[in-house]
Amino acid sequence: MRKMTYGEGIREALRIKMQEDPNVVLLGEDVGPYGGTFGVTKGLWEEFGEQRVRDTPISEGIIVGASVGAAATGLRPVPELMFMDFLTFGMDGLVNQAAKMRYMFGGKISVPMVLRLPTGGGMNAGAQHSQSLEAWVTHIPGLKVVFPSNAEDAWGLMLTAIEDDNPVCYLESKALYSRKSEVPDHVAPIPFGLAKVKREGSDVSIITYGKQVHDALTAAEQLAQEGIEAEVIDLRSLYPLDKEAIRATVAKTHRAVVVTEEVKRGGYGGELSAMISEELFDELDAPVVRIGALNTPVPYATNLEAAVLPNVADIVNGIKGMGLKK
Amino acid sequence: MSGKALSIPKELVLEMYKKMQRIRKFEETAATFFAEGKIPGFVHLYIGEEAVAVGACANLRDDDFITSTHRGHGHIVAKGGNLKLMMAELFGKESGYCKGKGGSMHIADAELGILGANGIVGAGHNIAVGAGWSAQYRGTDQVSVCFFGDASTNISSFHEAMNLASVWKLPVIFVCENNLYGISVSQERHQAIKDISLRAAGYGIPSLTADGNDVFAVYEHVNTAIERARAGGGPSLLEFKTYRHRGHFEGDTAAYRPEEEVEEWLKKDPIPRLERYMLDKKIADEKRISEICSEVEAEIREALDFASGSQVPEIGTSVLNIYSDLVEEARVR
DSSP: OEEEEHHHHHHHHHHHHHHHOTTEEEEETTOSTTOOTTSTTTTHHHHHOTTTEEEOOSOHHHHHHHHHHHHTTTOEEEEEOSSGGGHHHHHIIIIIIIHHHHHHTTTOOOOOOEEEEEEOOSSSOOTTSOOOOHHHHHTSTTOEEEOOOSHHHHHHHHHHHHHOSSOEEEEEEGGGTTOEEEEOSSOOOOOTTOOEEEEOOSSEEEEEOTTHHHHHHHHHHHHHHTTOOEEEEEOOEEETTOHHHHHHHHHHHSOEEEEEEEESTTOHHHHHHHHHHHHSGGGOSSOOEEEEEOSSOOOSSHHHHHHHSOOHHHHHHHHHTTOOOO | OOGGGGGSOHHHHHHHHHHHHHHHHHHHHHHHHHHTTSSOSOOOOOTTOHHHHHHHHTTOOTTSEEEOOSSOHHHHHHTTOOHHHHHHHHTTOTTSTTTTSSOTTOOOBGGGTBOOOOSSTTHHHHHHHHHHHHHHHHTOOOOEEEEEESGGGGSHHHHHHHHHHHHTTOOEEEEEEEOSEETTEEHHHHOSOSOGGGGGGGGTOOEEEEETTOHHHHHHHHHHHHHHHHTTOOOEEEEEEOOOSSOSSTTOOOTTSOHHHHHHHHTTOHHHHHHHHHHHTTSOOHHHHHHHHHHHHHHHHHHHHHHHTSOOOOGGGGGSSSSSSOOOOOOOO
16 A cells, blocks of 8 residues: 555556557646646656647647547547636537437447546635536536546546546546545556445435545544444446445435535536435435535635535534434 | 649549539438428538539548538538438438437448538537547548538637647648538628638638639649648648538528529539530530439439338437447336
8 A cells, every 4th residue: 555646546547548558648738748737647748758648729629629539530538628617618529529429320439538627616716717517517418427536546437437438527626636545556447336435324324426525524523423423425436326325325324415516506416316315215214415515606715715615514514404313 | 624624534523423413312302301201300401512522522531531510411422421321310210320319410430431420510620630630649641621611610619620730730621611601691791701711821721712613623622732631741721612502401491692692603503514524525425424313313212212111210229329338227108
């Protein structure tokens, strides 16, 4: 075992896949000698050269769109958008092209690309650099969506993403890039659609992913002081979704809390909540609780941003409001 | 017709003529069945613009790439697309190119490098650049030809694609079919320039404007651009002025176009124009021309028989081919 950061976990997976397969290429804004705005691709340009780690113009439409064309003709591109917020300019390539081509062409064209999407707030980056937009991509048939919470998962999910023959949205939490965690000497690819129980508990299930996994674990420790045992499920993969893991935990605790950083309105948390209510109603002793950001743009000032985004106290209070008698 | 036409071998002239007829007769047939309600959805016809697709694709190998548009039948036929599979797709049959999941606007053939007709105006630019990048990266001399209309040059994707193709020196030939209208809006109302080739200057890309109803002019200009691209010389923008004889889609009466303008362009129809040339230069006589037309008509009949003899897709196939591996739950009826 060794410790490495979340960003390093992503980079190691990229390095391994690039060593294995010459068709794996990286592209994006400042991914070359600069090493990526968040340092994820540092050293790869030096190791693999200009042709495989390509700086692009600031031109998100073509970063995504050219990746689609390259993927459809034999490459396995891994484009990086500096911030997921910039996906607005790349949306046609992703939604109308990458996600649709296999289907509308009757299964005859594959688009194996991994779109890296740095996500989330907590950095005073303001309304256009802080959003959690996973609902935009989980909504689209044809896309797979994963969101690791730690270095080992970042590594293992990226290995799988690059091997996948479908377009994969690989969401990365900006707040986690420099967070270190234990990583085994050998990291295996992590199959999509496989959630992980991060903490066992019998009273309530916290179903979450990304940065909120850490907040949920902290909240669970605080609740334990008061005799409430929360189980924490890290989904890791938003689509395909590990419904079995959700069924198992809800059947065990009979209470579900869905925690996401996105604004609550129209979010993926709503989809998770609806799935639990529709499919597991008989298991529930209380309505599903959703915890997310307020329905506002993400503000700049530290205190305002903290007030808008969900935090540990919100999770603790949300669970305490569920009528658990201890 | 272009002065260099004489240097084009006779067999190639005849082949180009046949392809132009193939496109026209395929589409006239599609129009008839659309009017009868047997082909559903939207059908955007290419009639009148055949010289562009045929002149351009006559330079291409099977392993070269093209991206097409919502008005895609012409490009697909010109690149060698299978008429039976096309017709069956238009009829929404399981034997069609896309198993009935695509329709007129979404026909692709990976083996022929046809990266798809496309329902999104402007989307092909980026895909063509990606295919060109892929060819360059893999060290092949394949080229990527991007077909698009005048109106799509106002979309950001055109500019992003031209810029990247230029700065990365990609083997992409941007072929603009300037048919003077973006749906109902005339070019003078949607952009303040007449010659779209001017736009290349901003990207340091060589460009020209030529007669898109002269199949030899198209052939020769695309030939030069492709030679440059295959040799690593980078992209070109070729603008061909042409005209669609029909409305934007079938059902559009195109009342927004002045009658005199339509009449003027009908006189420039590329097919009779090529016929006159072939007769003048004794490349074919009336009999040969009529034989070619009969051959094409037989192909179309065969395609129609194939389409009408095919089944509609099984309901359960609606949840297949979304992913390479995952299968969605089928709706329980």
